[in-house]
Amino acid sequence: MSKKNRFTRRSFLKTSGVATAGVMASSSLLETLFSQAFGPLYAAEASVSRLITACGICDSICGIQGTVKDGVLKFVEGLPGDLHGGGKLCAKGKSASGFVYDPDRLKYPMKRTNPEKGLGKDPGWVRITWTEALDLVAAKLLATIDEHGRDSILLLSRPKPDIWMRFVNAIGTPNRCDHMDTCYQVQKIIQGKMFGQRMFGHDLAQTRYVLSFGWDMPAKGKNVYARTCAEGMKAGAKLVFFSPFRSATASIAHEYHTIRPGSDLAVANAMINVILQEELYDAQFLEAYTNFPEYKDAILAHFAQYTPEWAAELSDVPASDIARIAREFATTRPGIVPSHKKSLGANYANGSPMQHAIAILNILNGSVDRPGGLFYQRLPNIPSVDAIYPPPAYPAKEGTYIDGKDRHPFIKSAGQGMWSTLADGLTRVHPGRIRMAIYNMYTHMSMPNCKEAAAALATIPFSVVIDTLPNEVIELADVVLPLATWVEGSDITQREYNGRYPQAVVRQPLVPAQYEAKGLGNIAIELGKRAFPDYFKKADGSWLSMGEILDEKVKRAGIASSFSEFKQMGIWSDPQPFVPKTTFPTSSGKLQLYVKDFADKGFDPLPFWTPKREEPSAEYPLYLVTTIPSVHRRNSTQNNRFLHELMPTNTATVHPDLAEQLGIEAGDMVRVRSRAGEIALPAMISPTIRPDCILVPHGFGHQSKLLTLAYGKGVRDGDLVPSQTMDDILARRDVGGSACIMDAVVNVEAI
Amino acid sequence: MNEPLASDTELVRWARPADAGGFPEEASRVLAMLGLALLSDPTEESLAALREAATPPVRGPLGVAMADLARAAGSTDLLAARVEYTRLFHHPQGAICPPWECVARDRAPHLMGPRHHDVVAFFRRAGVEPLRGESESADHIGLELAFLSLLASRIAAGDDRSALFAEFWSSHVTSWMPAIARRIIEESRIELHFATGRLLLEAVTLQFQPGVHGYGALSTSAQVGRSDRWNR
Numbered sequence: 001m002s003k004k005n006r007f008t009r010r011s012f013l014k015t016s017g018v019a020t021a022g023v024m025a026s027s028s029l030l031e032t033l034f035s036q037a038f039g040p041l042y043a044a045e046a047s048v049s050r051l052i053t054a055c056g057i058c059d060s061i062c063g064i065q066g067t068v069k070d071g072v073l074k075f076v077e078g079l080p081g082d083l084h085g086g087g088k089l090c091a092k093g094k095s096a097s098g099f100v101y102d103p104d105r106l107k108y109p110m111k112r113t114n115p116e117k118g119l120g121k122d123p124g125w126v127r128i129t130w131t132e133a134l135d136l137v138a139a140k141l142l143a144t145i146d147e148h149g150r151d152s153i154l155l156l157s158r159p160k161p162d163i164w165m166r167f168v169n170a171i172g173t174p175n176r177c178d179h180m181d182t183c184y185q186v187q188k189i190i191q192g193k194m195f196g197q198r199m200f201g202h203d204l205a206q207t208r209y210v211l212s213f214g215w216d217m218p219a220k221g222k223n224v225y226a227r228t229c230a231e232g233m234k235a236g237a238k239l240v241f242f243s244p245f246r247s248a249t250a251s252i253a254h255e256y257h258t259i260r261p262g263s264d265l266a267v268a269n270a271m272i273n274v275i276l277q278e279e280l281y282d283a284q285f286l287e288a289y290t291n292f293p294e295y296k297d298a299i300l301a302h303f304a305q306y307t308p309e310w311a312a313e314l315s316d317v318p319a320s321d322i323a324r325i326a327r328e329f330a331t332t333r334p335g336i337v338p339s340h341k342k343s344l345g346a347n348y349a350n351g352s353p354m355q356h357a358i359a360i361l362n363i364l365n366g367s368v369d370r371p372g373g374l375f376y377q378r379l380p381n382i383p384s385v386d387a388i389y390p391p392p393a394y395p396a397k398e399g400t401y402i403d404g405k406d407r408h409p410f411i412k413s414a415g416q417g418m419w420s421t422l423a424d425g426l427t428r429v430h431p432g433r434i435r436m437a438i439y440n441m442y443t444h445m446s447m448p449n450c451k452e453a454a455a456a457l458a459t460i461p462f463s464v465v466i467d468t469l470p471n472e473v474i475e476l477a478d479v480v481l482p483l484a485t486w487v488e489g490s491d492i493t494q495r496e497y498n499g500r501y502p503q504a505v506v507r508q509p510l511v512p513a514q515y516e517a518k519g520l521g522n523i524a525i526e527l528g529k530r531a532f533p534d535y536f537k538k539a540d541g542s543w544l545s546m547g548e549i550l551d552e553k554v555k556r557a558g559i560a561s562s563f564s565e566f567k568q569m570g571i572w573s574d575p576q577p578f579v580p581k582t583t584f585p586t587s588s589g590k591l592q593l594y595v596k597d598f599a600d601k602g603f604d605p606l607p608f609w610t611p612k613r614e615e616p617s618a619e620y621p622l623y624l625v626t627t628i629p630s631v632h633r634r635n636s637t638q639n640n641r642f643l644h645e646l647m648p649t650n651t652a653t654v655h656p657d658l659a660e661q662l663g664i665e666a667g668d669m670v671r672v673r674s675r676a677g678e679i680a681l682p683a684m685i686s687p688t689i690r691p692d693c694i695l696v697p698h699g700f701g702h703q704s705k706l707l708t709l710a711y712g713k714g715v716r717d718g719d720l721v722p723s724q725t726m727d728d729i730l731a732r733r734d735v736g737g738s739a740c741i742m743d744a745v746v747n748v749e750a751i
Numbered sequence: 752m753n754e755p756l757a758s759d760t761e762l763v764r765w766a767r768p769a770d771a772g773g774f775p776e777e778a779s780r781v782l783a784m785l786g787l788a789l790l791s792d793p794t795e796e797s798l799a800a801l802r803e804a805a806t807p808p809v810r811g812p813l814g815v816a817m818a819d820l821a822r823a824a825g826s827t828d829l830l831a832a833r834v835e836y837t838r839l840f841h842h843p844q845g846a847i848c849p850p851w852e853c854v855a856r857d858r859a860p861h862l863m864g865p866r867h868h869d870v871v872a873f874f875r876r877a878g879v880e881p882l883r884g885e886s887e888s889a890d891h892i893g894l895e896l897a898f899l900s901l902l903a904s905r906i907a908a909g910d911d912r913s914a915l916f917a918e919f920w921s922s923h924v925t926s927w928m929p930a931i932a933r934r935i936i937e938e939s940r941i942e943l944h945f946a947t948g949r950l951l952l953e954a955v956t957l958q959f960q961p962g963v964h965g966y967g968a969l970s971t972s973a974q975v976g977r978s979d980r981w982n983r
Contacts, residue, residue, distance in 0.1 A: 030900065033800075033900070070871065101862035101864075103854050126837050127833060641861050
């Protein structure tokens with residue numbers, strides 16, 4: 001703002017003529033008003049600007065170009081020339097302004113004035129200042145720790161950004177939970193042992209064969225996967241897809257098999273058996289880079305039991321197809337069996353052995369970290385805030401683990417958290433132990449058995465909600481802190497999905513944070529200053545700041561001389577040639593087909609066939625199948641006006657044969673029941689689902705009346721999914737702790 | 752209930768300095784009072800300003816409504832007033848009294864829509880802008896009223912902005928403020944906001960009577976009685 005254009009309140013009053021004789025009586029009133037209402041005249045600056053930022057909808061992190069006119073975000077589009085997103089955005093990314101300008105957004109810090117909490121009770125919100133809110137939360141946090149211990153604090157939050165994790169670590173509670181058991185926890189644990197790390201890199205563009213068990217990314221609008229898969233297919237790759245329902249991925253696949261839910265493991269194990277028996281694997285690769293030679297006999301003996309004929313009985317996939325596809329896949333190299341986060345891993349009780357089998361198939365093909373296969377993402381070396389500004393030693397995370405993960409060696413070391421066991425921990429195992437909860441962009445909507453989860457969370461005496469929208473848990477909150485959306489935030493993002501060489505993309509505010517919303521990093525620093533000041537000071541005693549942290553990160557990573565410079569650059573990359581690994585980041589340096597660590601701790605070292613948790617019965621004769629629609633991101637986008645317009649609610653997809661049998665017509669209301677609960681929603685009759693399944697899209701059924709568009713639209717699939725206990729997980733020797741988010745059977749009737 | 756009759760012709764006369772005879776200053780004051788009451792949640796300072804704003808007194812129903820609001824500002828419990836403001840206008844019950852013109856008038860709930868841009872264009876014609884960043888968007892009822900107050904004060908100071916005033920009034924006041932005023936009256940649980948709604952309804956349904964100047968001589972189409980709603 002140039003001095004010429006500076007427009008002060010004083011000059012305003014002067015030019016407005018308020019401070020002239022005869023109107024003095026109203027001048028104090030006007031002065032008060034105008035000091036709140038009007039500011040600098042920036043009309044002279046009004047112009048169109050285009051800024052680069054990184055999409056924050058999903059971990060694809062597509063490049064975005066946002067067009068801002070007169071300070072208002074007009075629209076966004078894919079960043080031209082971006083090799084990652086291909087210059088395109090999915091519907092969710094395109095709807096960015098719908099998040100920023102949602103009238104329902106949380107705008108100011110607030111506190112409750114009605115001490116009586118509960119669903120449907122007016123909290124009596126009152127706006128408070130940030131200072132008051134931060135003081136209140138910090139004081140309550142310290143008092144709770146003093147009185148009840150560090151483990152009495154529960155954080156429902158992802159583990160990022162790192163400055164937020166400094167605040168979490170300074171609290172010292174073992175109880176930070178996130179949604180990862182409904183997402184990639186299984187993958188993280190299995191791949192962590194077999195490959196040495198989680199594998200998000202898929203070289204689909206150069207592959208020759210894609211063997212997909214429920215990997216449905218082209219149908220989810222995951223741009224980089226959809227684009228590269230299409231490129232690969234255009235170059236001649238074959239796509240074979242197994243799924244109980246015919247999604248968009250099925251429509252583009254060369255082969256689609258309507259597999260019985262939860263039986264993918266049987267098919268995968270049988271394919272491994274065929275490949276091993278017929279020695280179709282990449283023997284040179286296995287010999288040089290895996291522990292196959294060491295455990296060959298045990299591996300062959302293990303898989304010999306899984307014949308295609310046996311798998312056909314369980315899966316409804318013909319034995320001849322299983323054997324043929326196994327041979328095609330093994331001999332068409334490079335091939336890939338993609339696995340994205342939750343795909344199958346979190347769905348069923350046999351998610352862990354399924355992830356194990358998928359990993360083995362990739363290894364047998366010899367394509368791991370080879371062009372056309374799964375690859376280790378090459379990431380920029382961006383230092384953490386703790387590396388730049390070393391903190392004092394953090395307190396040990398001791399005491400009660402409310403979700404029971406301390407009883408499971410691999411889940412504990414994964415360090416994530418368990419949605420599926422949280423309710424049991426809060427109400428049965430450790431009732432009353434948690435005294436304060438801090439929610440960061442989470443609600444019970446994504447938890448199995450959401451009704452039970454909501455009741456369990458309601459037992460916590462004091463809650464702080466940090467969010468962009470007034471989601472379900474706001475009725476439990478004592479203090480609400482408004483969070484900036486990703487469109488308004490600053491960060492350095494790195495690309496894992498397409499990380500063939502290091503790439504970083506700037507996240508910068510396309511528009512300033514609206515109203516009084518703040519970014520999570522700044523909230524962490526301000527809370528940290530009050531509660532744990534020693535952790536938020538630099539060596540010279542001055543406070544940490546987000547600006548300095550970002551500057552230091554880009555400098556030390558060699559990306560730019562300052563974050564401001566990076567903002568101008570938008571994207572940074574270091575296009576090194578792809579050099580396939582010959583040693584791998586596992587304990588032995590080799591890829592692990594047989595995982596001895598699992599065996600040593602009482603789990604299966606190889607993928608044993610395990611049925612899913614629930615199978616159809618006389619009472620519940622149908623499988624529940626859920627999906628996340630391509631135009632929504634779980635339960636976080638239903639109030640976005642653009643996405644709401646595309647898909648405002650959900651319906652139950654019923655096969656025509658089943659509909660006829662039950663006397664259901666299109667549009668009829670149907671009741672779907674499981675042992676966990678029931679929902680009622682309209683039926684859609686379609687042959688895209690198996691006749692023994694009911695498909696219910698996830699993410700709908702918001703119950704917060706404060707979400708104008710999303711409230712009351714559709715139903716929650718989670719009401720049908722039983723929660724579980726850590727005893728359940730240990731009893732089935734589930735090494736990854738799947739949340740079983742699709743593992744339910746149901747009955748259906750017309751209402 | 753009569754709908755507002757504020758035609759361009761009447762408003763041009765209404766805000767014309769030569770005819771108004773002191774009216775613009777009173778207009779500026781009542782609009783500023785409303786803007787202050789509606790722009791943000793109450794503070795000790797804003798309540799004090801509202802108490803002062805009814806002096807010197809204005810005659811007629813509008814003056815009565817101003818005095819009621821001033822009296823309510825003097826007797827209200829600050830915390831209760833802040834809770835009620837939050838309930839009515841911030842997000843929790845925002846759907847009841849959405850304070851943004853683009854939300855109230857358009858079916859699609861989206862801030863910063865075309866109406867917002869139109870309001871900003873009016874502001875610029877007068878040489879002002881709403882605060883950036885933490886400020887409300889330009890089509891917030893409080894800012895629209897503040898803008899009108901500004902124009903009226905300029906008119907009072909001899910800067911003839913009456914055409915702009917009339918144009919803004921017909922484009923952005925009559926179409927939605929009477930409805931939100933009635934909504935505030937219906938929904939408010941405390942006297943402060945009931946009085947705000949009543950004053951707003953009085954102000955935005957004004958009819959100009961030729962040859963008679965000043966608020967005190969203006970009749971209103973809004974016959975809103977007092978109520979004990981806030982005591983429920």
